[in-house]
């Protein structure tokens with residue numbers, strides 16, 4: 242039997258980093274997906290192994306089930322609800338990851354493989370299983386690749402374990418019931434903790450539920466934009482790691498508690514105002530343009546505060562300057578430090594200007610694309626019932 246799950250990436254319109262410190266943030270799913278396919282090998286297979294294939298990267302990892310049981314047996318046992326991986330267990334997982342000799346240039350994958358081992362053994366127990374991953378999302382670029390990975394993985398593993406009740410006769414993609422989404426979102430959050438260190442939970446939540454969300458201290462409100470939002474996404478292709486950037490902001494907050502508290506409060510006000518703005522009614526082109534101008538200003542202010550937090554980067558500044566030549570406003574999205582930048586494309590902007598700004602950004606070596614925003618969350622499909 243094979244179960245597939247796919248989960249979308251996300252953009253953060255306002256509030257990244259500050260959300261880790263209790264401020265509101267606003268995020269939307271993007272229509273780029275990570276797909277996880279999980280298969281229990283037939284009982285005739287001789288060797289009991291757990292296999293993880295990262296198809297796009299042409300990498301494959303495998304462990305004998307007995308090796309995983311020996312390393313994690315004391316920690317995993319009878320877990321039935323989402324549980325944080327204990328520090329001691331993380332050490333044992335690290336030794337399982339070390340077995341695989343991941344090449345130094347791809348060492349960033351180690352945290353993803355660790356999250357896989359925790360989710361897989363906690364949800365399925367110690368059984369032979371084959372897991373294959375493909376992703377349309379650039380990894381480590383601010384579009385929530387880690388969350389999409391954890392959400393799709395949790396969804397597929399829970400479906401295979403029988404913990405969620407889905408119609409296995411149905412052909413094609415299906416959506417989960419609300420309580421099942423809540424369960425898989427909690428498991429995905431436990432995976433994100435292994436990858437991000439101290440995640441707010443916004444990325445896994447928007448990947449799970451899709452749409453557009455306002456998120457604060459673990460609580461989400463689904464929102465619907467009345468403004469047709471068009472964002473150009475520019476991938477600077479500068480690699481970075483969310484865990485290190487989040488830790489850097491926390492260290493700055495320890496060094497300058499009062500100043501950083503004011504920065505986080507300012508971001509909170511920006512996110513609140515932004516969420517009210519995009520939900521407010523649009524009557525005509527004049528009110529659309531007015532609201533777009535306000536949105537651009539809020540994005541510009543948020544970017545300034547992200548600079549205050551120390552998470553901008555020379556490549557991001559180049560995107561800001563380049564888009565400004567065309568009177569377009571940009572801000573980083575996700576953890577920053579490189580990665581992706583959003584540029585607001587007003588609805589009445591001519592296609593010629595969009596083409597020109599894209600050409601100039603691409604001439605800097607960046608990659609530009611426009612993705613659909615606010616679509617579906619995680620979905621599941623049973624492709625083989627034999």
Ligand SMILES: Nc1ncnc2c1ncn2[C@@H]1O[C@H](COP(=O)(O)OP(=O)(O)OP(=O)(O)O)[C@@H](O)[C@H]1O
Pocket residue numbers: 275295349350351352353354374375376379380381382383384385386387388390436437444481482483484574575576577
């Ligand atoms: N498809 C995947 N296969 C394996 N590991 C993945 C995959 N997607 C993400 N990961 C893991 O997540 C890491 C990237 O996560 P990170 O949080 O740094 O960036 P991001 O999620 O893309 O951006 P952000 O957190 O800013 O939205 C990768 O280095 C890898 O460990």
Ligand SMILES: C[C@@](O)(CCO)CC(=O)[O-]
Pocket residue numbers: 253256257258259260261383385437439440441442443444483487574575576
């Ligand atoms: C930087 C951050 O705020 C968003 C990353 O997409 C981290 C988090 O909220 O977990």
Ligand SMILES: [Mg+2]
Pocket residue numbers: 385386387388437444483
């Ligand atoms: Mg991430």
